[in-house]
Structure formats: C-alpha cells, structure tokens
Amino acid sequence: MSGHSQFQLLRQRRFLPFFATQCFGAFNDNVYRQAIIGMLFWLGVSAEQKTLYATLAPAIFILPYFLFSALAGQFAERTEKATLIRITTAMEIAIMTLAAVGFATTNMTVLLVALFLTGVQSTLFGPVKYSILPAVLHPRELTGGNGLVEMGTSLSILLGMVLGGSIFAMAGDGGPWAAGGIIIALAVTGHLVSRAIPPAGAGAPGLKVNWNPIPESIAVLRLARKLLAVRNAILGVSWFWFVGTVLTSQLPAYAEVYLGGSATLYILALALFSVGTGVGSMLCEKLSARTVEIGLVPLGAFGMTAFMLDLALSRTGAATVAGLDVAGFLQQPGAWRTVADLVGIGLFTGFFVVPLFALIQSRTPKSEMSRVFAALNIQNSGFIVLASLSALAVQRWLGWTIPQVFLALAVANALVAIWIFAIVPEFLMRFLSWVLVHTLYRLRTRGIDNVPEDGPALVVCNHVSYMDALLLAASIPRPVRFVMDHRIFNIPGLHWIFRTGKAIPIAGAREDGALMEQAFDAIDAALADGGIVGIFPEGRLTGDGQIAAFKSGVERILARAQAAGRPVPVVPLALRGMWASMWSRRDGRRGRMRVPRRFRAHVEVVAGEPVTGAGVTAETLEAEVRALRGGEA
Structure with a gap:
C-alpha cells in the first residue's frame, strides 16, 4: 500500500463510474446555465432583462436545497446508493429534454422552470454524492478519493462554463438546437455511465421518511x-x-x-x-x-x-x-x-x-x-x-x-x-504535529490497513523516542488515544499537543498509584466507547535501541475488556529508524535532545495482523513487535 496512488482509483469500477457520473453532472449543469446567458446575448435582450436573469437564476437554482435537502437525505439513507444515483441521472434526462424545448422556443419561462428542476435533481444527488465514498473506499483512500472528486468537479465546472458560453457564438442561428442537443446528450451519457456503478448498499434501509420538510x-x-x-x-x-x-x-x-x-x-x-x-x-x-x-x-x-x-x-x-x-x-x-x-x-x-x-x-x-x-x-x-x-x-x-x-x-x-x-483545538493540534513530523522525517507506512476501520482496538508499539505518539498519530487514519508516561505527557511545548489529542498520562504503581488507576479506567472507557487506544508496553523509552520486555499492563487492559464481554483486537506496530532521532536516548542522554545526524530522515511504521483471544499475552505481543521491527531500530 505504500506505493499506492489515488489515480489507481480511476481504474477501479468501485470508483470510476461514480467519478465520471459526478463530472458529467457538474459539466452539464454549467453548460446549461451558461448557455442560457449565451442565448440572452444572442437574442439581444435588454440589459434590464439580463440583470433580472442574473438575479433570479441563482435563487431559483438554490431554492430546492432549502426546501428538499432534508427529504433528499432521508431518501439517500434508506435507498441503495447506486440505484438512487441512476434515478437522479434519469431525472436529468427528462429535465434537460424540457430545457431543450425551452431553447428551441426561446422561452425563458420554460428554461427557468427547468433550472428549478435541475436544482431539485442536484438536491437529491447531493447527499449520496459524498456518502457513497465511505461505502466504497477504504479509510486510507478517503482523502485521495475526495481529492479526485473535488478536482474533477472544479475542472468540469470550468469546462462546462466555457462550452456553455460559446455554444451560441459558434453555432449562430443553430444555437438553440445545438444547446438542446448537447445538454440532452450529456444527460444521456451521464445516465449510461451511472449504470456501471456497483451496488453500494443503504445506510439505514429501515428509516421512516418524515415528509414534513421544516421539522425534518x-x-x-x-x-x-x-x-x-x-x-x-x-x-x-x-x-x-x-x-x-x-x-x-x-x-x-x-x-x-x-x-x-x-x-x-x-x-x-x-x-x-x-x-x-x-x-x-x-x-x-x-x-x-x-x-x-x-x-x-x-x-x-x-x-x-x-x-x-x-x-x-x-x-x-x-x-x-x-x-x-x-x-x-x-x-x-x-x-x-x-x-x-x-x-x-x-x-x-x-x-x-x-x-x-x-x-x-x-x-x-x-x-x-x-x-x-x-x-x-x-x-x-x-x-x-x-x-x-x-x-x-x-x-x-x-x-x-x-x-x-x-x-x-x-x-x-x-x-x-x-x-x-x-x-476545536484538534485542528490546530494536528497542524502543529503534522508540521513537526513532516519537517523532521520522511514517514513511510506498511500494513496500516490492518488497523480496524471502526470499533475498539488496542495498538501496541515499541518505544524509541519522545516523538513516537506523534508519528503513530500521523500514520493511523483514525484518532488514537495514547497512553504515555506522565513525564513525557508534561514535556513543555508538546504537552498542549498531547492534552488536546486526549492522551492518557500514566505512572508506575510505586510512583503514583492513583494516577495509574485513573489511566486504566480511562483506557477501559475509551475502548468501551469504540475508540482506539495506543500503548507502549515497555513502559519507558529504550536506552539501547533494543526492545525491552513488555509489561503485564497490556494483559490487564485486555482482561478488563474480556470480563465486560467486550473482547478487543490488538494490532502490533513497530517503529523503525527512530533510534538515530534527536528525540531518543541514544548516547545515554536522558531528557535532552541531540543534534540529529540529518533532517528528513526515513522513518517507517509497520503494522501486523490484528490478534485477539485468551492466548494474547505480553510475551506474544512482544514477539510480534520484534518480528515486525526486524533488525532495524
């Protein structure tokens, strides 16, 4: 997966037909709206009529979003998504046929009615446009998939405006027929492409529709x-x-x-x-x-x-x-x-x-x-x-x-x-951690898709440096609550980032027994809430670059969840390349940074297969992490 490119999605049926359908829809909408403006100039209407259209058209198009979005959301929730997309693209054919009549007769009233219906069709398509992506993409593909959709939509809007605005200039007296033919052809093409979208399921097939738009x-x-x-x-x-x-x-x-x-x-x-x-x-x-x-x-x-x-x-x-x-x-x-x-x-x-x-x-x-x-x-x-x-x-x-x-x-x-x-300080916290991680390191990940898409999970990793939690947070697509030594949690400058990220500070039983119990309670609550918790079972930073024995705290976490009838999968992770970091304890320097050998050093996070069951122990997890890390610290 490390060599994955978002462009690979364009070769896959689960994404490409939807992407093309979205682009055709955005393209056709803008061809239609700009063609109306082109027709007004071709007809030589007065400046007052052009101003009236420029005022009315946006309001007419956007009004359905206020009136029908709530209904559209319910339909999209209870209807199979690919089916709903095909219904909306079939609607587009009928609406563009009506619009073609408006162009052929140069009837502005018909064109504005069709514009309103285009807004209705866009309103119905809107909720399924983005809700289908999580149904067909993996969590680590969401950013790339959304990027492709935004890119395609932006360029489709631009090209649609260019084509729509030039139809009457190029076709002259044949402009009305050319405009009508083009928008119908685009609508038909979009519908045919939508028929290749594979089934994507319904979010809540049993949802009861509330037909009253205001309370809904x-x-x-x-x-x-x-x-x-x-x-x-x-x-x-x-x-x-x-x-x-x-x-x-x-x-x-x-x-x-x-x-x-x-x-x-x-x-x-x-x-x-x-x-x-x-x-x-x-x-x-x-x-x-x-x-x-x-x-x-x-x-x-x-x-x-x-x-x-x-x-x-x-x-x-x-x-x-x-x-x-x-x-x-x-x-x-x-x-x-x-x-x-x-x-x-x-x-x-x-x-x-x-x-x-x-x-x-x-x-x-x-x-x-x-x-x-x-x-x-x-x-x-x-x-x-x-x-x-x-x-x-x-x-x-x-x-x-x-x-x-x-x-x-x-x-x-x-x-x-x-x-x-x-x-929402999480935005700024993630920004600061993103800048810090990507300034200092070239981060590479392997096997991160082994982290469950949803539900509780415990991730365990070797502990090499003060930056470990930030590196793992930058690698795992879901929010992670890290358990860390209270002294690391309180490092000036990083404390705000850790606190905003809801890290859980912990201390040894002899050092602060009350804090330790609070930490275990917080871990159990986070897992019960379906979240991901990250721990470093060695209990301290490595002093020699090697993995120390895992402590039994991980077994206590799993036992509490098992006793509550909530077995939790454990995902072993390994950090590679961080021993040379300025944030590690290499050269015996405790609590003090060293000048790094070089910036933008290559760092790798490797994830193994999730393990679960009564046989999961600190020793077996330690062996898993050692195997993932190999000989590289």
Missing part, C-alpha cells in the same frame, strides 16, 4: 451537530462556499475593471482558481500520507488568507488599459503576481476543504451520513445566499471596491479560521 430540516441540522469536530468541519465547508461565492462573483468585474481585460480574461481568472483548487485537492493525499489529516485545514486557511491579502493589495485602482486578451494581460506589469495569487488561493482552498469532507465521512456513523450531508447542503445554501447578499450590500450601500471586498474577505477568513481552531 431542523432534525438533520441537529443530527449534524452531535459531534463537535463534525459540526465544525461542516461549518468549515460552508465557509469555503461563502469564500468561493464572494470570490467568483467578483471575478468578471475584477477582470474587466482592474485587470483591463476582455471577457476571455475572466475565463482565465476562473481557470486559474479552478486549476489551483484541483491541484490542491490532489496534493492532499500525498501531504497527508493517506490519512484523514485535518492538520492541513489550518495550513489551507492561512494560505488562503495570505494570497487573498496579496490579491487585494496588488491592484487597488482601475486598470489604465482595456480590452486585453490573455496574451496582452500577461505582458502587463504585475500580471504574474495576479496569476500566482489566484492559483495560490485555489491551491490552499483544496488543502482546506478536502480534509474537512474526509473528516465528516470518517467520523459520522454510516447510518446517519446521508442526512448529515443533507444538513451540510442546507447550511451551504444559506452561506451562499449570505455571501451574495453581503457582497452586494457592501458594494451598493458602503461603496466598497472589489479589492476592498477581497481585503475584507481575507480578514474575515483569518478570523473565522482562528475561531474554529479555538473551539
């Missing part, structure tokens, strides 16, 4: 707030939509007024942002080492803020030229700075949003996931509306310029990020 909307919003980390991940995703809505809504006027460009320059600006988002989304798996690494979220937030600030400050006045094409713009002073800012915003947006989606999927019970994503869609819709109204208000009533809007957005993004990280 409140119910799913409450459901999404049960877990603090999930609740704030949803808030983060909604904030992503707020930022994206404000930014992209300003790009057309920004490209014309401040960049001195023609209509094609807006497409370039949007393309730079979209490509940056796609690249950032794809890099998440590499940067996270195939775990759900929420430490990337603060990195994304801070990067977005930095590049938005630079974009706001780089061009504060109107351009002195006009009508520039792409080549002409790139020859202007400061052009490449603007290019870097737009790509940078998109890049760090990908770092920000992909781990949030993966976190929601990994922490939400599968029987509730579709309804949680329905709640996410409701909240997203509210943030999109708020973003549009806020941008309109500050420009119309306060007279703000677009650079001032960007500046305010950058400041707001920083404040919102700080607020989220303050109320």
Whole structure:
C-alpha cells in the first residue's frame, strides 16, 4: 500500500463510474446555465432583462436545497446508493429534454422552470454524492478519493462554463438546437455511465421518511451537530462556499475593471482558481500520507488568507488599459503576481476543504451520513445566499471596491479560521504535529490497513523516542488515544499537543498509584466507547535501541475488556529508524535532545495482523513487535 496512488482509483469500477457520473453532472449543469446567458446575448435582450436573469437564476437554482435537502437525505439513507444515483441521472434526462424545448422556443419561462428542476435533481444527488465514498473506499483512500472528486468537479465546472458560453457564438442561428442537443446528450451519457456503478448498499434501509420538510430540516441540522469536530468541519465547508461565492462573483468585474481585460480574461481568472483548487485537492493525499489529516485545514486557511491579502493589495485602482486578451494581460506589469495569487488561493482552498469532507465521512456513523450531508447542503445554501447578499450590500450601500471586498474577505477568513481552531483545538493540534513530523522525517507506512476501520482496538508499539505518539498519530487514519508516561505527557511545548489529542498520562504503581488507576479506567472507557487506544508496553523509552520486555499492563487492559464481554483486537506496530532521532536516548542522554545526524530522515511504521483471544499475552505481543521491527531500530 505504500506505493499506492489515488489515480489507481480511476481504474477501479468501485470508483470510476461514480467519478465520471459526478463530472458529467457538474459539466452539464454549467453548460446549461451558461448557455442560457449565451442565448440572452444572442437574442439581444435588454440589459434590464439580463440583470433580472442574473438575479433570479441563482435563487431559483438554490431554492430546492432549502426546501428538499432534508427529504433528499432521508431518501439517500434508506435507498441503495447506486440505484438512487441512476434515478437522479434519469431525472436529468427528462429535465434537460424540457430545457431543450425551452431553447428551441426561446422561452425563458420554460428554461427557468427547468433550472428549478435541475436544482431539485442536484438536491437529491447531493447527499449520496459524498456518502457513497465511505461505502466504497477504504479509510486510507478517503482523502485521495475526495481529492479526485473535488478536482474533477472544479475542472468540469470550468469546462462546462466555457462550452456553455460559446455554444451560441459558434453555432449562430443553430444555437438553440445545438444547446438542446448537447445538454440532452450529456444527460444521456451521464445516465449510461451511472449504470456501471456497483451496488453500494443503504445506510439505514429501515428509516421512516418524515415528509414534513421544516421539522425534518431542523432534525438533520441537529443530527449534524452531535459531534463537535463534525459540526465544525461542516461549518468549515460552508465557509469555503461563502469564500468561493464572494470570490467568483467578483471575478468578471475584477477582470474587466482592474485587470483591463476582455471577457476571455475572466475565463482565465476562473481557470486559474479552478486549476489551483484541483491541484490542491490532489496534493492532499500525498501531504497527508493517506490519512484523514485535518492538520492541513489550518495550513489551507492561512494560505488562503495570505494570497487573498496579496490579491487585494496588488491592484487597488482601475486598470489604465482595456480590452486585453490573455496574451496582452500577461505582458502587463504585475500580471504574474495576479496569476500566482489566484492559483495560490485555489491551491490552499483544496488543502482546506478536502480534509474537512474526509473528516465528516470518517467520523459520522454510516447510518446517519446521508442526512448529515443533507444538513451540510442546507447550511451551504444559506452561506451562499449570505455571501451574495453581503457582497452586494457592501458594494451598493458602503461603496466598497472589489479589492476592498477581497481585503475584507481575507480578514474575515483569518478570523473565522482562528475561531474554529479555538473551539476545536484538534485542528490546530494536528497542524502543529503534522508540521513537526513532516519537517523532521520522511514517514513511510506498511500494513496500516490492518488497523480496524471502526470499533475498539488496542495498538501496541515499541518505544524509541519522545516523538513516537506523534508519528503513530500521523500514520493511523483514525484518532488514537495514547497512553504515555506522565513525564513525557508534561514535556513543555508538546504537552498542549498531547492534552488536546486526549492522551492518557500514566505512572508506575510505586510512583503514583492513583494516577495509574485513573489511566486504566480511562483506557477501559475509551475502548468501551469504540475508540482506539495506543500503548507502549515497555513502559519507558529504550536506552539501547533494543526492545525491552513488555509489561503485564497490556494483559490487564485486555482482561478488563474480556470480563465486560467486550473482547478487543490488538494490532502490533513497530517503529523503525527512530533510534538515530534527536528525540531518543541514544548516547545515554536522558531528557535532552541531540543534534540529529540529518533532517528528513526515513522513518517507517509497520503494522501486523490484528490478534485477539485468551492466548494474547505480553510475551506474544512482544514477539510480534520484534518480528515486525526486524533488525532495524
């Protein structure tokens, strides 16, 4: 698995047909919406009618998300997922046929009705779009899978806008027929592709549907707030939509007024942002080492803020030229700075949003996931509306310029990020540990898929350095509560990270018997709650690089769980390459760091097969870990 690439998913039936269906849907939606705008220009309608459409269309499309998301979440929960996707893509064929009639008759009312129905279809598809991924992907594939989906969606939206906006320009008088034919062909293709999606099961097939949308909307919003980390991940995703809505809504006027460009320059600006988002989304798996690494979220937030600030400050006045094409713009002073800012915003947006989606999927019970994503869609819709109204208000009533809007957005993004990280310190804790681990080491893992996807588990590992817990946390896709010596737990600088990660401090019976008993109680409670607990059974750091005898505490943990009727699987782990670390006790230095021989040293975490049963002892686990480590300390 260490050589795994997320692109391998594109060769597998469990992922590729769904990915292609999602891309076709996003592509067709944007072809349709941009083709309507192209038709208005082709017909030569008045500026007032264009403004009316620009005002009505987003509201018409987003209204179904408010009205029907709760119902959509229930349908997605109780219906087999592949079947529901095929139903929604069949709906798309019918809706696009109606839209084709609207194009052929140049009837704006019919086109707006079809636009509303497109919103209904997207509302039904939304909850299953992300809830299907945990059903078909392994936990260590979630980040890569989400990255591919975000990348594909971003590029599909961009290409759809380009094609939709050019249909009438290329086809002329045949534009209405060309537009209708293209959107029907895309809908049919998307449906045919969806028929290759393998069955993915239903989250809660026995769920009783509540047809009243208002109380059910409140119910799913409450459901999404049960877990603090999930609740704030949803808030983060909604904030992503707020930022994206404000930014992209300003790009057309920004490209014309401040960049001195023609209509094609807006497409370039949007393309730079979209490509940056796609690249950032794809890099998440590499940067996270195939775990759900929420430490990337603060990195994304801070990067977005930095590049938005630079974009706001780089061009504060109107351009002195006009009508520039792409080549002409790139020859202007400061052009490449603007290019870097737009790509940078998109890049760090990908770092920000992909781990949030993966976190929601990994922490939400599968029987509730579709309804949680329905709640996410409701909240997203509210943030999109708020973003549009806020941008309109500050420009119309306060007279703000677009650079001032960007500046305010950058400041707001920083404040919102700080607020989220303050109320959920796990995000910042993971960021600091991610930076520390990936600055000092090149981490490689083998066999980590042996850690159970859900349910309780005990992981045991040799103890080489003060960094061991952080390395294992960066390797295991699920949150782990580590049991560690209270002296390591209280190391200045690392104490906050360990405490925020809910590590369990322990002491020997002679040193502090009360603390030891508290530790065993906390371990038992964590396992009873279905969590993963990590322990270092040697009880201390190795002083010679060799594995010391495992103490009997691990047997006491397993005996307590067995006596309560809760047998717990044990996953043996081995750390390799950490003995040369500045954080180990090599050269006999206790409690003091050494200058490392080199930074970015290769470190490996190896996991063995889970073991369970009455025959599991400290001696057998020690033998397992010794075999996994081999001769390398």
